[in-house]
Amino acid sequence: MTLTQYFTATSIDGYIADEHNSLDWLFEADGSSGEDRADGAAEEPAGDGFRRFFAGIGAMALGATTYEWMLEHERMLDHPEKWQGWYGQTPAWVFTHRKLPAVPGIPLHFVADDVVGTHAAMVEAAAGRNIWLIGGGGLVGQFADHGLLDEIILGVAPVTLGAGAPVLPRRLTSRSLTLTQLSRDDNGFANLTYRVRHG
Numbered sequence: 073m074t075l076t077q078y079f080t081a082t083s084i085d086g087y088i089a090d091e092h093n094s095l096d097w098l099f100e101a102d103g104s105s106g107e108d109r110a111d112g113a114a115e116e117p118a119g120d121g122f123r124r125f126f127a128g129i130g131a132m133a134l135g136a137t138t139y140e141w142m143l144e145h146e147r148m149l150d151h152p153e154k155w156q157g158w159y160g161q162t163p164a165w166v167f168t169h170r171k172l173p174a175v176p177g178i179p180l181h182f183v184a185d186d187v188v189g190t191h192a193a194m195v196e197a198a199a200g201r202n203i204w205l206i207g208g209g210g211l212v213g214q215f216a217d218h219g220l221l222d223e224i225i226l227g228v229a230p231v232t233l234g235a236g237a238p239v240l241p242r243r244l245t246s247r248s249l250t251l252t253q254l255s256r257d258d259n260g261f262a263n264l265t266y267r268v269r270h271g
Contacts, residue, residue: 074203075223076215077205079122079205079225080227081226081228082226083232084230084231085233086238087233087235088207088208088236088238093141093236097231098229101231101261102229125225126159129162129201130199131162131194132204134166134208135167135168135207135208136166136169138207139168139172142155143172143173152176161179162179164178164179165190165193165194167183167184167185167187181193187215187217188218191215213242219271223267224264224265225264226239226264227263228264248269249267249268250266250267250269
């Protein structure tokens with residue numbers, strides 16, 4: 073069965089980017105820099121955990137802000153081989169209300185608000201594998217609103233930010249979330265997996 077999974081890194085106080093939309097705090101916490109990160113995405117936990125996770129992914133979705141961050145900070149338009157190296161030919165849907173440039177040679181689909189219809193297309197494209205919601209939190213919230221979010225996988229970094237982009241700007245109560253996995257890594261990240269119960 074295809075699962076729709078939100079896999080991201082967050083600060084202890086629940087932010088995926090600081091108030092300046094920067095991820096410097098994350099690169100510092102995981103001991104890397106924006107230039108030498110091997111796993112690539114704007115908001116993903118680093119290391120072998122990501123590689124194991126991504127091995128099960130057949131489709132991806134991300135919001136305009138996350139996509140633009142990747143274009144700017146990873147210079148994807150000049151270096152499409154970066155995207156190819158990290159994600160191969162995994163199809164990706166970018167949710168946006170404005171025209172954005174496409175990374176050359178990458179199977180990107182630019183869509184607006186039709187989360188339900190787009191999710192159905194993503195499930196078909198995933199062909200039995202899972203769907204990764206890269207972020208941001210507002211986009212993931214739209215999937216949650218329609219009962220289309222199955223798991224939340226968080227790498228909680230040993231840092232507080234005080235303000236920024238929230239990990240998920242929706243109210244999900246303990247009745248709808250079940251902790252299914254808990255671990256820590258060598259950089260002091262706590263890794264949490266929650267199953268999301270619908271209805």
